[in-house]
Amino acid sequence: MDRMMNLMIRSIIHLVIIGTIFILGYCKFANLRRPYRFLTGLLLVTFLSELLALLLKITTKNAAIVYHFFVPIEYCMLSIVLYHLALKNLKWSQVFIVLSVIAVCIFSITNILFLQSQKEFPIYPIIVSSVLCSFQGLSMYAYMIRNTENTPLHLQGIFWLTTGCFIFYSIAFFIFSSSEFMDATTNLFQLLFDILWSMNIIMYLFYGLSIYLEAKANNSVAK
Amino acid sequence: MNNTIFTLSGICFCLLITGFITYFIFFYRKKQIQNEQEQKRLQLKYNQALLESQIEIQQQLLQQVSGEIHDNLGQVAALIKLNLVTFPKDIPQEAASKLEQTRELMKKLITDLKALSISLNTDYLEDEGLFKILEVECERLNRSGSIKAIFAASGSQPLLDIGKEIFLYRMVQELIGNVLKHAEATELILSVDGNEKELSIEIRDNGKGFGLEEIGKNGNKTSTGLRSLKKRCFLIGAELNINTKQGNGTQVKIRLPLSE
Numbered sequence: 301m302d303r304m305m306n307l308m309i310r311s312i313i314h315l316v317i318i319g320t321i322f323i324l325g326y327c328k329f330a331n332l333r334r335p336y337r338f339l340t341g342l343l344l345v346t347f348l349s350e351l352l353a354l355l356l357k358i359t360t361k362n363a364a365i366v367y368h369f370f371v372p373i374e375y376c377m378l379s380i381v382l383y384h385l386a387l388k389n390l391k392w393s394q395v396f397i398v399l400s401v402i403a404v405c406i407f408s409i410t411n412i413l414f415l416q417s418q419k420e421f422p423i424y425p426i427i428v429s430s431v432l433c434s435f436q437g438l439s440m441y442a443y444m445i446r447n448t449e450n451t452p453l454h455l456q457g458i459f460w461l462t463t464g465c466f467i468f469y470s471i472a473f474f475i476f477s478s479s480e481f482m483d484a485t486t487n488l489f490q491l492l493f494d495i496l497w498s499m500n501i502i503m504y505l506f507y508g509l510s511i512y513l514e515a516k517a518n519n520s521v522a523k
Numbered sequence: 524m525n526n527t528i529f530t531l532s533g534i535c536f537c538l539l540i541t542g543f544i545t546y547f548i549f550f551y552r553k554k555q556i557q558n559e560q561e562q563k564r565l566q567l568k569y570n571q572a573l574l575e576s577q578i579e580i581q582q583q584l585l586q587q588v589s590g591e592i593h594d595n596l597g598q599v600a601a602l603i604k605l606n607l608v609t610f611p612k613d614i615p616q617e618a619a620s621k622l623e624q625t626r627e628l629m630k631k632l633i634t635d636l637k638a639l640s641i642s643l644n645t646d647y648l649e650d651e652g653l654f655k656i657l658e659v660e661c662e663r664l665n666r667s668g669s670i671k672a673i674f675a676a677s678g679s680q681p682l683l684d685i686g687k688e689i690f691l692y693r694m695v696q697e698l699i700g701n702v703l704k705h706a707e708a709t710e711l712i713l714s715v716d717g718n719e720k721e722l723s724i725e726i727r728d729n730g731k732g733f734g735l736e737e738i739g740k741n742g743n744k745t746s747t748g749l750r751s752l753k754k755r756c757f758l759i760g761a762e763l764n765i766n767t768k769q770g771n772g773t774q775v776k777i778r779l780p781l782s783e
Contacts, residue, residue, distance in 0.1 A: 441547055448554040450562075467540060474536050478529055488526045492533070 304357075310497060311354045317501055318347045321508035328515035335384035336457070336514045339507060342377040346370075346504075365418045368425075372408040375429040376401050378465065382436050385458060386443040393439070400432050423476050430473035437466030457510035457517070464506025468499045571758050578689065582645060589643035597636050604629045638663040642696070645689050653688045654680045654715055657695060657724075661713055669703060675714040681722050681781055687759050691724065691777065694752055698726045698775055701748065706730025706773060721781055727774045732767045 325332065325340030332340065349370040353363035379397045387393040408425045416422055440462040453459050475492045482489050607626045614622065641647045641659060648656045654676050664672035683691075695713070702711055708730030716723045749765070756763040756777060767773040 445547075445551060445554060448551065448558050450555065450559065453548060453551055453555075463544060467544070470540055471537070474533065478533070482526075482529065486526060488529060492529075 304361075307357065308354070311350065311357065314497075314501065315347065315350050315354065317504055318343055318350060321504055321511070322347050324508055325511045328511060331515040331518045332511065333514065333518065335381045336511055338377060338381045338384065339461070339511065342374065342381060343504075343507065345373060345377060349373075362419050364421045368408060368412045368416075368418060368422045371422055371425045371429055372401075372405045375404045375433065378433060379436065381461075382440060382465070385461070386440055386447075387436065389447070390439060390443060397436075404429050404432065423479065427473060427476045430469040430476065433465060433469035434473060437462050437469065441466070451517075455513060455517075457512075457514035459510075460506045460513065461510035464503040464510070468503035471499050472496060567758075570754070574755065574758055575686065578686075578693070581693075582689065585643040586645070589640045592636050592643070593640040597633065597640065600629060600633045600636060604633060634666065635663075638666065645685075645692070648688055648692055649685055652680050653683065653692060654717070656692060657713060657715060660696070660699065661711075664699065664711070670708060671710045673710070673712045675712065676716075677714070678717040680715075681717045681719060683722070683779075683781075687779070690755055690759050691722075691761075691779070694755060694777065695724060695726065697748065697752065702726070702728045702730060702773070705733070708772065719781065721778060723776060723778045725774065725776045727772065729772045732769050732771045732773050734769050735765060735767060 322340060322343040325336070325343055329337060329340060349366050353366040356363040356366060379401055383393060383397050387397065404425065407428055408422065411422055411424050412418060415424060440458070444458065444462070449456065475496050478492065479489065482492075604626065607622060607629060610622055612619075638659070641656075642663060647659075651659075658674045658676070661672040661674035664670055699711065699713075702708055706728045708728035710729045712725075712727045714725045714727075716725075753763050759779065761777050761779040764776045764778070765773065766776075
């Protein structure tokens with residue numbers, strides 16, 4: 301019962317943070333460039349899926365089905381964000397993104413049909429999309445190095461977005477791939493998932509910061 | 524055992540990510556500094572090119588004016604002088620005296636026109652060098668009677684790029700112009716000193732001087748002129764030092780290192 305309560309509290313905190321950042325994006329929507337508008341859209345989708353997951357946890361005690369759909373959608377939307385933000389300037393990116401999105405979608409379908417049932421948490425698609433997202437994060441860093449701006453790094457929305465994405469997805473990759481070989485009842489397993497939850501929160505906070513900095517920068521340009 | 528391996532590999536993984544991001548931040552900063560330096564270099568190059576083209580246009584104009592003075596005004600003046608010389612001698616005493624005065628004035632006019640033509644024309648600078656043309660400039664000032672100009676040269680004239688010589692010559696002319704216009708000075712000393720390592724030009728006057736701080740505050744013509752001089756010095760790699768005090772005259776020194 302305590303564990304369930306704990307999960308509920310976490311989900312609510314998660315929802316509040318994502319909701320707040322979405323509201324921030326929504327309020328600043330007019331000042332945002334296209335990729336950040338997509339990011340706001342991604343936050344809305346995340347918020348809705350987390351809300352649905354919470355409701356399912358309360359009613360059916362299992363919300364894994366939501367993540368079977370959410371993982372490919374999230375990957376697809378994040379790829380669009382990163383593509384429009386910078387990756388479109390890299391020659392290979394369009395083909396890579398299209399192929400990777402198709403691959404993640406097909407793999408998610410295969411996973412739900414043959415590997416993990418709808419009641420199991422979709423670890424394999426998460427591992428695959430985490431590797432791809434981490435790779436996109438690295439490509440974003442490479443793009444930033446090639447196109448250095450005069451603005452200090454900590455005032456650039458793109459830096460926080462990339463860093464949030466890179467840190468979370470590389471850690472998610474590590475934790476989910478390790479979890480396959482670990483005993484789920486150990487404290488370490490629990491600790492790893494606590495870390496993952498915290499990193500997820502940090503990622504959304506970084507997304508919020510990037511939206512705020514982007515809106516601020518565009519506002520000052522407009523003035 | 525398994526847990527220890529996971530913990531250690533987890534710590535290593537986190538350290539790797541942190542290290543990567545830290546390295547990225549430092550590398551990015553390094554690139555930013557490089558870019559800033561490159562932008563500054565390009566800006567400087569652009570300013571230099573802009574100023575050079577401005578000077579070139581000015582040079583062409585001055586050459587043209589100089590040519591007009593020498594070829595037209597000078598010739599007309601010479602013709603007038605010739606007419607005055609060949610004027611009939613059997614004229615009244617009063618008219619003869621006036622005629623003599625006119626001849627003298629015409630002689631002075633021709634000399635002044637010649638000096639002005641030289642001052643505007645940089646061909647002379649190319650032929651004679653900076654030291655000589657500055658000496659001629661002082662002679663011209665003395666002849667004009669507006670100020671007592673003393674020229675002092677020491678050392679030897681270093682070999683300079685003609686572009687830099689024109690820059691320096693025009694700057695000295697502007698500084699002399701400033702002394703004549705604003706300083707209310709009676710004496711001006713123009714000293715030049717050159718060796719293999721550097722060239723320095725100093726212009727000192729005994730005028731009323733000025734407060735440098737006050738000029739900095741006002742966006743007046745003098746401060747614009749000084750800024751322009753400083754900019755020009757910067758573009759040719761020279762230093763401009765101004766030493767002045769209200770009522771104590773002004774000393775302006777241009778130092779051009781010749782290390783390259």
